[in-house]
Amino acid sequence: MSDIHPSAVIEEGARIGADVRIGPFCHVGPDVTLGDGVELRSHVVVTGLTSIGAGTQVFPGAVLGEIPQDLKFSGEQTRVEVGERNRIREHVTINAGTAGGGGLTRVGDDCLLMAGCHVAHDCHVGNRVIIVNQAVMGGHCIIGDDAIIGGMSALHQFVRVGRGAMIGGMSGVERDVIPYGLVQGERAGLEGLNLVGLKRRGLPREDIHALRAAFRDLGAEGGSFQERAQKVAETYQSDQVREIVEFILGATDRSFLTPR
Structure with a gap:
């Protein structure tokens, strides 16, 4: 009972759940799994060994599951897992993992990834995370539950952001952020606690x-x-x-x- 636009390309082998909606000019690869109620609005690419959980919406221009932007990548089979009820807005990119980083890039449940943000290879994003427009992260970052990453921020590879932390817009984060911390600045500093969130x-x-x-x-x-x-x-x-x-x-x- 899924609704698939005739211009969409669904490669043989893709697993499509019930009540899935796939809009015009989307491309779904052969190793992709779409859970029940997933919606790909239009011009969405989902490729590689990628699974998207039930109720997640993906907006135009997003690319999920493409190979990592890592020169050490040599074609090994790695994965992307996106959880349930996420909203992945326009032109978001989520890259597959690498063998050296565990082989998995993961986004949890109930997240909002706003337009143009980038989740790099081997990153693990928790539940209820908000990543604001144009924020980017290097490989292997770990983002705890309920964190907020401000617009146009950049996270250095391997950085950890603790649960409930908030990173202000246009911040460059080079070091780990403690849970519930409040961080901001071009070379970000720990300014206090995210008291509003608490x-x-x-x-x-x-x-x-x-x-x-x-x-x-x-x-x-x-x-x-x-x-x-x-x-x-x-x-x-x-x-x-x-x-x-x-x-x-x-x-x-x-x-x-x-x-x-």
Whole structure:
């Protein structure tokens, strides 16, 4: 019962779910899987070993699953997985993974990828993430749930952005961003906490106070950033503070943006 425009090209082998709508001049490759209710508006290319979850909308000019922009790529079979109920706006590009990076580029559920943004090879984007117009990320970036990436921002390869963080528009992010952090600037700095986002999600006042105190202690003088994080973990009993500490003490290929 899917609705496929006669000008669309659906290659043999593609798996199309129920109630899928494919508009004019779309191209769907032979190894593509489209879940129930997926909509490709028009002039959309979905290629490679790519799956798109139920209810996701893809707008004109988007290209999902093309080979990575990585000179080390030698034609190995790698994947793109896009979750459910996403809105992928005009001219978004999501590249397939590389063998050296785990072979998978993934976008979670309920995300909004605005016009012209780029998700590079081996990036993992969480759930409910908003990536604003023309924002780009290098390979291997990890974006936590509920993060917001401002318009025309650029993330260096291997950067991690923690859950609930917010990156202001036109920011250049070269180092990891802690959960719930607020980042901005041409060479981005950690300016504070994303308090607006925390309040919108209904975080209790006492937890916000604990986060603010922990953030202040992270920016104190003396010891390494990791040592201060360990001390914070011993001082504050808060799930959100614990999440920040685990993020700081976890494995990473980058250094951290620290409180100014």
